[in-house]
Amino acid sequence: MSPPLRNAGRWLYARAENLLAAMLATMFVVFIVQIVFRYLLNLPIGWTHEISVVMWLWMVLFGTAFVVRDSEEIRFDILYGAVGPRVRRAMVLASSLTLVVLFAISLPAVIDYILFMKVERTAYLKIRFDYLYSIYGIFAVAMIVRQLYLAWQAAWGRGADDFDHSKVSSGV
Template sequence: MLRRLKAAADALGAGLFLALFAVFMVQIVARFGFNRPLPWTDELAVCLYVWVILWAAAAIVPEREHVMFDLVWNAVGGRARQFMRIAGNLMIGGLAAWALPACWDYVHFMNREGTPVLGIPFMWVFLPFVALLIALVIRALRNIGRALRGLDLEDAGVPTS
């Protein structure tokens, strides 16, 4: 089941990136090939870019691929690493959980406003931010559980499995 969800998330990310690339190519051909820029391509490219970045951060890019500052992590022992892992995930997950209701309210509120050219409701443009917050909460809970069991405390904070 988890494997299927991961495959679906990857497929959606690839589809979004492919759509972004296609819109970008249409934009280039229209602007430089026919000297007729299309305003909808600019707008759709921006919307797709927001989706690609936020969706990838939420569902595709594994935690070990995110930027880490591990100088202190590598200098301390296992007990301190366990504390740091729990404390860090409590902060990140807690802040994401705290922000989630207000962010959802705002994203839902933005349903009344649309993009200038295509009229896409801004709710749909910024919805992946809510998905990112939910993913942060889930990852933090998972990481806290693993840290309590003494897992994922290797050098550089990168899990081996």
């Protein structure tokens, strides 16, 4: 990969992390506002709960699509760690292609559902559900691209590094 392309990728990754941090900060501030209004002012408000749920949904799907690296994902690695590199590549290839097929099969129905939901709005802030759920369509396309990339790497003998039990951690 060329250095300018690699630098652009790093810059985009950093901005995705920034956006994810902003979503977390928004969710935290709104949560504090909700506590203050409910317990100190005795004025329960619903829009804070709505924003918290929207931020949580977007954080999980956006973060998984654009921020969480493949090596940071939680997985069952008992079998993966017990086999050799060639079998590991075959496992990555099989699972990646399976996920590509499943996401690709579901994508037309997902897009159709997202477009259908434009008729509904959230209770307090009146956010259209198609805007709210659009992140799942973005997530599905990003997962297809990511899994195709992983399959390509596995097919060409890359990406399935030797499993090192000393490197297994919680991701920290």
